[in-house]
Amino acid sequence: MSTHVTPLKDKVPLAQKAAFGAGHLVNNLLPGSLGVFAFFLLTAFGMDPFLAGLLGGLPRFFDAITDPIMGYISDNTKSRFGRRKPYIFIGAILSGILFAVLWQLSPDNSQMYNFWYFLILSMVYLIGNTMFSTPLIGLGYEMTFDYNERTRLMGFSQTIGQMAWMIVPWFWVIIANPDLFSTQAVGVRNLSIVVGAICMFLGMMPALFCKEIDQTNLTNRDELTLKNIARNFRSLLHNMVLIFKNMTFVRLCAATFLVFNGFQMVASFSYFIIVFYLFKGDYGLAGTWPAWFSTVSAMCTAFIIIPVITWMANRWGKRRAFIYSTFLSIIGYALKWWGFNPENPWLMFMPLPLMVFGIGGLFTLMMSMTADVCDLDELNNGMPRKEGTFGAIYWWMVKLGQGLALVLGGLVLKLVGFDQNAAQQTADTITNLRLADILVPATTAALAIWVMWKYDLSEERAMEIKKELVNRRGEL
Structure with a gap:
């Protein structure tokens, strides 16, 4: 604590x-x-x-x-x-x-x-x-x-x-x-x-x-001129190599890749399940239910999950907060099996408070931990500080994975037998679609927990690094 x-x-x-x-x-x-x-x-x-x-x-x-x-x-x-x-x-x-x-x-x-x-x-x-x-x-x-x-x-x-x-x-x-x-x-x-x-x-x-x-204490920055463009490019590549050698940061990228893109891979599946399972392919009856599902998800994330995640991280540390929140999201994914019920569409909102713990906690914690990693990089590699490059590479991994998730999501839809031209889907297709909607993000979330299990940049270590950097820079 x-x-x-x-x-x-x-x-x-x-x-x-x-x-x-x-x-x-x-x-x-x-x-x-x-x-x-x-x-x-x-x-x-x-x-x-x-x-x-x-x-x-x-x-x-x-x-x-x-x-x-x-x-x-x-x-x-x-x-x-x-x-x-x-x-x-x-x-x-x-x-x-x-x-x-x-x-x-x-x-x-x-x-x-x-x-x-x-x-x-x-x-x-x-x-x-x-x-x-x-x-x-x-x-x-x-x-x-x-x-x-x-x-x-x-x-x-x-x-x-x-x-x-x-x-x-x-x-x-x-x-x-x-x-x-x-x-x-x-x-x-x-x-x-x-x-x-x-x-x-x-x-x-x-x-x-x-x-x-x-900026007074920021030293060793490169000169950004057209004359130095070749040297600047070599420096950029050197910085990227140093960043990818930082295994603490690599763990953050890998865990984000798994949680976010497991979620993204099946993000559209809820829409299809609402239309074709809850409302038997009738878009008129489905109406604004899909929009409300997404909106309520965001509301739960913003006003419930993120404040809870922040409290958990400040009380138990960021690593434990990530593991707990990701595990809760797995429970939420499992509850979708019972939440999507044609007899009572309102039950679709039941798993949301647990399910969104994964995405709700992910970027709050990962961005906070990446800031800690920037301090670790300055400790190990000196100036200049590389917040911009760290952030760019982190989000580059997110975007790369998102593109892959879109491709794989289409492949999963094809494998479960989804027919985009059919007014209704077969019972087997609906069952396989519902299973994929649960198993894909739950599996990637479980792998992310495994990746983060040995994350070692604790609060105590972060405080030690901060103190050392303050002394090194000669700050008060």
């Missing part, structure tokens, strides 16, 4: 936590909206399914390249405005504008025109979004050096970020509502402008109100 009291200088004021949380709301709202809007590439703009798949997959490879580069640039930037905030400010503006421009498609255009328009604009949009999101993650790692305050900061920001997932499921309903928009294409174009404007405004909040680390 922790008895540590956070020093006043290490506490993050509420206003800064809220501003940082606003950034996380944008970080969730943009990809969440992108996922919903992408569906309408097929129905509203007549895109061929194969081409739509390419539009979903090809930009991910580009994103995987830009993230580490932006992390390295952010770590080594020297500016009177800070290392992170100038990029966050400009990136927020670019992200909001480019997201809106990205969706100004017309079904009257040729299919190949829309394909190339969307593909090229996606690459440009991702540059702006990477400029925003990668420094934002790095900023969170350095806003406090206190072991427990890091968890409180990440918990608070994740709570605000979850609000995006309460909103996004309703975009399906809004865009397809003929009383609001004459066509789905009009709905996508107009709603994208609203989403872009909101994200632009909220995304600037961390740049305006959050405080960065004092």
Whole structure:
């Protein structure tokens, strides 16, 4: 049980936590909206399914390249405005504008025109979004050096970020509502402008109100010039090698990969089970039940699970909090077998408070632990601090796994015998679908517990590292 009291200088004021949380709301709202809007590439703009798949997959490879580069640039930037905030400010503006421009498609255009328009604009949009999101993650790692305050900061920001997932499921309903928009294409174009404007405004909040680390004690940073571009690239590769040699960090990445992508692999299955099992394939009867399922999940995560996880971590340590919360999520997954009941659809909400312990605890704890790992890296490898690069590689692993999960999710659907053209699914298909919906995330969660069982960066060790770094830097 922790008895540590956070020093006043290490506490993050509420206003800064809220501003940082606003950034996380944008970080969730943009990809969440992108996922919903992408569906309408097929129905509203007549895109061929194969081409739509390419539009979903090809930009991910580009994103995987830009993230580490932006992390390295952010770590080594020297500016009177800070290392992170100038990029966050400009990136927020670019992200909001480019997201809106990205969706100004017309079904009257040729299919190949829309394909190339969307593909090229996606690459440009991702540059702006990477400029925003990668420094934002790095900023969170350095806003406090206190072991427990890091968890409180990440918990608070994740709570605000979850609000995006309460909103996004309703975009399906809004865009397809003929009383609001004459066509789905009009709905996508107009709603994208609203989403872009909101994200632009909220995304600037961390740049305006959050405080960065004092740059006085940051030494050994690389000179970012065109003349040094070859040397900078070698330095980036060297930093990435050092990071991947950090087995404590590798455990965090592996556990995240398992929990998040096990969940993502079957994320759409609940929708299919609600429609085809609870309501016998009748989309009219299913109505807004799937949207409510997602919204209630996010509400449970934001207002129940994340505060509980934060309390658990500060009381018992982050490793034990992760193991306990992940185990509870396995119980929640198992309860879905009884929760999805055609006789009483309301029971679908019964497993949610336990099930969302996995995802609810994951990023709160992992982002807090990654901040601890940044201290460990400075202890072992010296300056410069690499919060931006650590954050970029961590989220690169998440995105890579997410792409893999989407592919494997489709494969699992095929293996269970799901027929997308059938009005109703066979009894065997429904049974296999329900089993996969439970067994896949439960198995990956159990493997994540195994990975984290020997995680060794405890609160006591983190305090020792912090003390050593303060002495090394000559700080008071």
